[in-house]
Amino acid sequence: MTSPKDKIARLMAARRVAVVGASNDPAKLTGRPIAYMLRRGFSGEIVPVNPSRTEVQGLKAYPSLAALDRPVDLAIIGTAATQVEAVIAEGVAAGIRSYVVLSSGFSEHDAEGARLQARLTALADEHDVGIVGPNCLGVINAETGLIASFTTAMEENALVPGGFGFVSQSGALGAYWLDLVLQAGLGVSRWVTTGNECDIDLAAGIGMLVDDPGTRVIGAYVEDVKHGAAFRAALVAAARAGKPVFLIKAGRSSAGAVAAASHTGAIAGEDRVYDAFFAQFGAVRVDSVTALIEAAKLVLHGAVPAGERVGVLSVSGGAGVMLADAIEESGLAFPRLAPETARALAGVLPGYSKPQNPLDLTANVLSDTGMFRKTLAVMGAAAEVDACVLFIGLMHSIADVLAETILAARTASGKPFVVVWIGAPRPVVARLEAAGIPVYGDIPAAVTALAHVMHGARAQARAAGLGDASPDAAPGAGARQLTEWRSKARLREMGGLALPDGVLVAAPEAVASALADLPGPYAAKLQSPQMPHKSEHGAVILGLADADAAAVAVADLLARGAAAGVTCEGVLIECMVGFDMELIAGLRRDPVFGAMLVVGRGGVEVELTPDVAMGFLPLGAAEIEAMLRGLRCARLFDGFRGRPPVDVAALAGALARLGERFLAEPRIEEIEINPLVVRGASAVALDALVKEAS
Structure with missing residues (x-):
């Protein structure tokens, strides 16, 4: 059987593509993929399928998949939900192995839709075909111009190939990402919206991007993970491949979590579990689509520092302080300048500027651009600095000179330069970014992006060394809660942790003989599987000095259990243990x-x-x-x-x-x-x- 990630890779490589239900109207759902691919120069062949037309958008049309002159690599389906199963079955008979189902009306709709979707899953499994969707916005391969999608993000934007891949469980969020990335000119490698995930899921999409040589950085929008082991394997593979993964996880509330009887279950709420999983296996969680793109921009521009020590230069003292605060709060290092660096800066700065980090260049830059050039050269060469963050505001009259100076300093230094330029002229931004110097419009965006990238690098370095996950049994139904006495017996069998000395007694009369060899003081605890947290029910009595006091406590606790109507195994009496x-x-x-x-x-x-x-x-x-x-x-x-x-x-x-x-x-x-x-x-x-x- 073909793995899900290989299924989506095969789909992305499609060279001959059928559009089932193809519309002659380029604005219609099944007309858009054809129009987009024609306009963007898809390098393969487009085959419209429509029983009512012999030609669609200037292309020869066929009445059905069964009537094709030869098989296609991919079928895009936008028919009614009730027709999709039959279309795929016909495609399977015709030798088609990949499908994108744009149609809605499946598990997101009602019980009957869920049954229809289950049958698509069965088709995929039985015939080893790959299905993206249903209820998805489709896929894009910018390398070949494949646009198996009706997203409006492709109405005006050119499809710019690049190193940024994205997988989204939401079509709309995927479209927003696509539009922003294309407008920023960053370039796209592969784009996948998984929809209802009847077959190909989020983990498969990420795994495909890890294997794709054209993808350098991976983004994802996550609503829920269905196959944890596959998702874990995909993230570890990304770490080993050195491809950063930035993702958005929707839903920070624990409202959907099932209430747990244990503190552990209550603490490990769904969102905390996701956070822990991402951190352990090398993914960085971000809060927005723009934050995801801003972090990726550092990677795509080759501006990831070798370390976390940041040097700050600013034309504004206040902005320099704000940068320093943000850098420290983000967990990045903010080094003191070495004596030799300070001496070199003192030789080029005006007398009222102190050679320190952050470095205040003041508005003197306007009248002395030579000083700007010299200070950038010194800071860029400083061994104690891994990256330079430069703040500029306005200065349109000398913007070209400043840009030229920054480019020269970056080339001489070999270290990343990150520019925060409020009010920067667009041509200057384009020039800097074309040379691998990312430009941000404000301080928080730049520092957050740096923090995400550096924290992600640390996390991926750890994840890359992790072994493969062992097979783990899923939690079953009908589990039973053991009492503390029985639970501790299981822990003794397992070994590894010390336990207090104790005995289980069923009546006050048994206490004296049971405690003959156990020194006080004692703790007495009622044992009932219906009271896992005994202190909440007053079922624990501490500080019992001797056996007589323990016997009284046993009688009291058994009476409480009887009054509460719970099943009691007895009372556990243990020697109390001091602790810090x-x-x-x-x-x-x-x-x-x-x-x-x-x-x-x-x-x-x-x-x-x-x-x-x-x-x-x-x-x-x-x-x-x-x-x-x-x-x-x-x-x-x-x-x-x-x-x-x-x-x-x-x-x-x-x-x-x-x-x-x-x-x-x-x-x-x-x-x-x-x-x-x-x-x-x-x-x-x-x-x-x-x-x-x-």
């Missing part, structure tokens, strides 16, 4: 992305202000330690107000071993340890919940 810090550690099987680890600050209030990190298994000890070190509370690991430091490496190692066992135990669907308490080198699972398949 509470953490949470959770392992769960996400229905899309697979097994994942959640670690963070723990306790009963964990959901109020979550301080957590997430990662997808398998994870090594070093990766888990990095997750722990990235928490807001990480300073506490190094000792706080006289407390001993936490052995973070040992804790990470224990969690890594637990993660390995979790992957090896597919019946276990979720483990939550909250709190996981730490003191020095000691880490103890004070409370635990395990959910496993029935």
Whole structure:
């Protein structure tokens, strides 16, 4: 069977293309692809199919796919939804292996539409054909001029080939991207809108762009990922190929998430899971189509710095400070100038300008463009700077001189120059960008683009070294929640974490003998599968000094359980453990992305202000330690107000071993340890919940 990414690659290479339901009107849905390809010089052959016409838009038309003189590589279908299945079946019989279904009225419409769509999926699987859509805006290959789309973005824009590829689950967002990129003159490689994804999906589109030699940077609009393993493989492949991936993910709210019984499930809301997935596997999430394009512009212009140290030059002191603030807030480095750089600048700057980063060139540039040239040369040569960001405002009278100076400095330096020019003349912008110097209209856009690119480079460097994902069992139906007592028994079998000493008692009379060898003080906890979070129900009593106090607590807790009408296994009595810090550690099987680890600050209030990190298994000890070190509370690991430091490496190692066992135990669907308490080198699972398949 052909892989989905190879299916879309095959479709993109189509040289003979049929348009089913072809219209003679170039404004109609099935007339637009023909008109666009004729106007943009498609290098292949267009074959209209229309039983009512012998000619469409000056081209010979055929009554059906079965009547073609020879097979085509691709059929574009814009018929009514009820006719699409029959058209594809006819095309399969005629040897056609690729289809773009523009028609709507499928799963996005109603139950009957969903059934029609399911039959298209069955056709694709049975006959190994590739289908984009249905309910999509189509695809474009700018290299060949293939425009299997009715998007209005192609009404006026020229189809400029370039290195920017885009995959979108929304036709409209894909059209907006296409229009903006073409207007900016950046150039397009491949463009795919996946629609309802009956066959070819987002992951396949990204995988195709990774393999495409003409694509240098990948953009995507994501609504939901259907095949997590394939999406993961596509992102890792992009990282290994050195192709940055910038994407927009719609829907930051957790309104659609299913409520979970565990804190882990509640914390790992859908949007947080996506964020963690993108970060681990090298994709950068951006907030808008323009932000995506602005980040890609740095890559397409060859202006990605080798490092994150930024030197700032500005004709305005205030703008220089704003740039410095934005750079620091974005997490980029803002180095102090080396003594030799400062001395060289002092020799060319006016006496009232300080040789520092940011460097204020002042309005003196207007009367002394030679000073501008010399300072750019010094800053561009500074070893402590990886990229120069230059702010200019207006200065139309000397714009050509400034542009010439910037071009010369960039050539001499060999480092990226990024220009923020408010009110820049359009010809100057075009000249600079043609030479690989990106120009931005304001400070936030430039700094955000730099941050996205540099953070993405770091993330891709990590992702490129990741091993392939292990096969992971999907969460099943009918899982049962174990009590804490039974959950801890499972953890003991799995090994890796310490647990408090304790006993399960069924009655107050059994307490004295059960605690004979266990020192106090004690904690008593009612054990019921209907009360996973016992503190919420008053089912935990702490600080019991001796067996007599524990017996009273047992009687009290059993009475509470009876009054609540819950099933009780008994009362767990454990030796209390001292600690300095509470953490949470959770392992769960996400229905899309697979097994994942959640670690963070723990306790009963964990959901109020979550301080957590997430990662997808398998994870090594070093990766888990990095997750722990990235928490807001990480300073506490190094000792706080006289407390001993936490052995973070040992804790990470224990969690890594637990993660390995979790992957090896597919019946276990979720483990939550909250709190996981730490003191020095000691880490103890004070409370635990395990959910496993029935």
